[in-house]
Amino acid sequence: MALFNLADAADRLPHAWKSAILARSGDCNIKILKMDRQPYPDETHDYNEALIVVSGMLRLSVAGETIEVKAGDMYVAQAGVPHAVLEGSHGVLMIVDPVEDEC
Template identity: 50%
Template sequence: MSLVNLNAFAQALPKAWSSRVLERFGGGNFKVLRMDGTPYPDEVHDYAEGLLVIDGELRLRIHGEAVTVSRGEVYVVPAGVPHSVDAGSAGTLVILDV
């Protein structure tokens, strides 16, 4: 993979909340997506998911509790834990799944 501007990459994606894999490594993926302020429904995975905010803010909901993840912060959602995104989340998000 060459040098990538993650914010520019996310802004160029055709739609929000639709991640694009930048690279695969080991058994995981390095994905980027654009958050546009709209909520995202509950989801659960059989793998851990690292949510790294590059720009903006992620308003995550875990076990019914609100968690705000700001630029430069990461939240790791353990495998099997339902999570959703509240309205107002906007910016660039990197997802690391393993």
């Protein structure tokens, strides 16, 4: 078993919005990234994606609605639904998504 300090893992990343895989569980990647208050453009996936805010806040635009995901909250971005990160998102984000779309 491995122990990770998520804030430290995010601090070691060289760039915001560039995730790193910390581990795999079954057919899922467990990733970490740091948010730097800058927006991130629309993404659409053919799989569900779990977005877990470790610290700070994630502001999303989904189908014209603003969704605020706070530390300790999880949002599941549904397959086929575009989602964009809005300005002001900051802190540490964990992402769980499939290894080759099998999660």
